[in-house]
Amino acid sequence: MATTDAVPSRRRPHVLVIPLPSRGHLLPLLDFAHRLSTCHSVPLTVAATSSNLPLLSAFLASTPLAAALPLELPDSSAPDHSSHLPPGTHHALLAVHLPRLREPLLSWARSHPDPPTIVISDFFLGWAQHLADDLRVPWIVFYASGAFAVAALDHLWKGALPLDPNGSVVLDTLPGSPAFPYEHVPSVVKKYVAGDPDWEFVREGFRLNVRAWGAAVNTFDEMEREFLECLKRFFGHGRVWAVGPVADSGCRGEERSLEAEQLFSWLDTCPPRSVVYVCFGSMYKPPPAQAAALGAALEASDARFVWAGGADVAVLPEGLEGRTAKRGRVVRGWAPQMEILRNAAVGAFLTHCGWNSTLEGVAAGVVLLAWPMMADQFIDARLVVDLHGAAVRAAEGADAVPDPRTPWTLRSGRT
Ligand SMILES: O=c1ccn([C@@H]2O[C@H](COP(=O)(O)OP(=O)(O)O[C@H]3O[C@H](CO)[C@@H](O)[C@H](O)[C@H]3O)[C@@H](O)[C@H]2O)c(=O)[nH]1
Numbered sequence: 001m002a003t004t005d006a007v008p009s010r011r012r013p014h015v016l017v018i019p020l021p022s023r024g025h026l027l028p029l030l031d032f033a034h035r036l037s038t039c040h041s042v043p044l045t046v047a048a049t050s051s052n053l054p055l056l057s058a059f060l061a062s063t064p065l066a067a068a069l070p071l072e073l074p075d076s077s078a079p080d081h082s083s084h085l086p087p088g089t090h091h092a093l094l095a096v097h098l099p100r101l102r103e104p105l106l107s108w109a110r111s112h113p114d115p116p117t118i119v120i121s122d123f124f125l126g127w128a129q130h131l132a133d134d135l136r137v138p139w140i141v142f143y144a145s146g147a148f149a150v151a152a153l154d155h156l157w158k159g160a161l162p163l164d165p166n167g168s169v170v171l172d173t174l175p176g177s178p179a180f181p182y183e184h185v186p187s188v189v190k191k192y193v194a195g196d197p198d199w200e201f202v203r204e205g206f207r208l209n210v211r212a213w214g215a216a217v218n219t220f221d222e223m224e225r226e227f228l229e230c231l232k233r234f235f236g237h238g239r240v241w242a243v244g245p246v247a248d249s250g251c252r253g254e255e256r257s258l259e260a261e262q263l264f265s266w267l268d269t270c271p272p273r274s275v276v277y278v279c280f281g282s283m284y285k286p287p288p289a290q291a292a293a294l295g296a297a298l299e300a301s302d303a304r305f306v307w308a309g310g311a312d313v314a315v316l317p318e319g320l321e322g323r324t325a326k327r328g329r330v331v332r333g334w335a336p337q338m339e340i341l342r343n344a345a346v347g348a349f350l351t352h353c354g355w356n357s358t359l360e361g362v363a364a365g366v367v368l369l370a371w372p373m374m375a376d377q378f379i380d381a382r383l384v385v386d387l388h389g390a391a392v393r394a395a396e397g398a399d400a401v402p403d404p405r406t407p408w409t410l411r412s413g414r415t
Contacts, residue, residue: 015044016109016116018098018131020124021052022082022091023282024354025144027252028218029122030059032142032243034251037065045069045116047105049080058253071104073097082283091283092188095124095205096198102131109135120216123150126205129212138213145355146219147227147242148174148383149186149376154234156189157206163190173234175226183397184378210235218244218359224383245359247338260336263306263329264343270304273347276369277340279308281354284373289401295320296404298328306346308335341366350394353377353384362390369394 017033019026036042043065048056049072056068078097079085085094109115120140121128132139143150155171156163163169163182170179182190193199209215215235217228219242231240256264267275278294280286286294295317298305305324308331309316321330337357340346341364349361350369358380361368368391372381384391395402 011117012114013042013118014112014114014116015042016105016119017044017046018101018105018119018121018125018128019046019048019052020091020094020098020122021049021055021080022094023055024356025091025122025124026052026055028144028244028246028356029120029142030056030251031246031249032216032218033066033120034059034063034249035243035246037063038249041065043067043114047071047101049073049101051081051084059251061253062251069105069108071101073100075100090188090191092124092191092202093198095127096201098125099127099130102127102134105131106134123209124202124205126208129208132213140214140216141209141212143215143217145376146358146380146383147217147224147231147240149355149379150215150217151227151230151234152178152180152379153186153189153206153376154210154231156185157203161189161192161203162194174230178382180378180382184372186376186379187374214239214241216241216243218246218355220244223359223362223388245363247356247360248363252338256336259332260339263331263340266329267306267340267343267345270345272344275304275306275343275345276348276350277306277308277337277346277366278350279335279337279357280352280371280373281357284352284354284398292317293401293404297402299324300404302327304328304345306331306335306340308337308340309333338364353380353391355380358384367391371395371400373398 015036017029019029033044033046037044045067046056047069050070053068053070060066060068073080079094080097082091082094085091116135116137118138118140119128119132120142123141123143129139151174152171155173163185165182168179168181169185170177192203215231217240221242228240228242232238304327306329307316316330338360341349341360346366348367348369350371351357351361353370353372354377368384370381370385370391371394372378385393
């Protein structure tokens with residue numbers, strides 16, 4: 001039975017959640033699962049390999065009806081977290097190894113007294129359709145990216161690939177027929193290699209997504225109404241739900257470390273809206289020249305700032321903290337981003353426009369200073385800068401090294 005034909009069953013509800021083990025994908029899916037479980041009293045089970053179990057602890061502690069299902073990949077050398085991927089590898093390729101969890105998942109489901117009645121998976125895991133078919137239950141694909149980006153990806157995967165690196169693309173099946181230079185096309189499409197088994201698997205996964213019974217998109221109508229309608233047209237059914245922003249669900253357990261306590265004490269001394277928060281998401285590591293330019297720009301400005309290194313603190317410029325101690329703070333490691341954004345002292349957010357950060361910044365009501373780097377980020381920036389006027393462009397491109405003397409206004413020469 002194809003998943004699109006499966007209908008929700010009358011058995012006791014039980015949701016099987018399958019995340020992509022990359023924070024920008026895993027966190028919003030857990031936020032969504034937490035809401036489902038706490039608002040609708042739905043029991044759920046989250047599949048996770050052992051190296052990802054620690055990422056579930058706050059979620060499990062705050063979600064009474066949730067359980068983790070620990071699994072192991074048969075090949076222990078296969079990467080099962082984005083930090084295990086060789087440098088430069090697109091995190092979509094994490095998905096390549098995860099279908100090996102299908103058999104263990106089936107065995108678990110078949111021996112469970114209340115087997116899953118629905119499967120919800122990340123949108124890089126199109127193979128979940130085969131699992132849902134085996135279990136004869138519906139499959140809902142969860143999109144951690146916005147509807148504009150999802151529609152763009154659908155358009156691009158359906159078209160002729162690879163794209164011409166010297167050309168541009170016109171997304172003429174989307175509202176307004178937006179055009180993007182090649183450099184701004186999502187990297188998952190640009191990195192695709194025709195005939196390469198791993199990349200064909202990724203492309204096939206996106207094709208399977210279209211056949212899911214339902215689609216839950218981390219967005220909201222006022223932000224992306226026309227693109228949500230476009231997705232309904234693309235998918236051929238109306239089961240496309242705007243379920244966001246999901247990030248304030250309260251299951252991330254952003255416990256305050258001593259460092260965080262000191263940060264918030266300092267923020268409390270700052271005038272309202274006077275601080276710029278800088279963070280480029282969970283994965284992007286600014287190369288040294290870029291980090292140095294940004295550090296110099298922050299030093300040269302009069303702005304108060306908080307710079308969170310996210311995944312990699314090593315890139316932050318040497319000595320910056322000491323030289324800007326009166327008006328700047330550097331966060332080593334993982335920052336409590338949502339709490340920082342919601343602090344009254346924060347007025348602007350220099351962001352790479354990862355979709356979670358974009359939504360979190362919009363929800364907090366701060367001005368977004370957009371510096372898209374890769375992936376769907378140029379599309380997200382187009383949405384918030386040009387379609388909503390909720391952001392200004394600060395810089396563009398992972399290879400941009402703006403002149404620190406004229407911060408926030410430069411673009412890379414490649415656009
Ligand atoms: O120190 C940090 C750094 C990040 N975050 C959180 O981590 C998430 C980061 O997500 P996002 O802003 O989307 O950035 P990425 O981690 O880069 O996300 C990847 O996945 C997203 C969803 O598909 C895409 O939109 C991005 O382009 C892609 O890079 C957000 O919820 C942040 O609040 C923290 O809490 N503390």
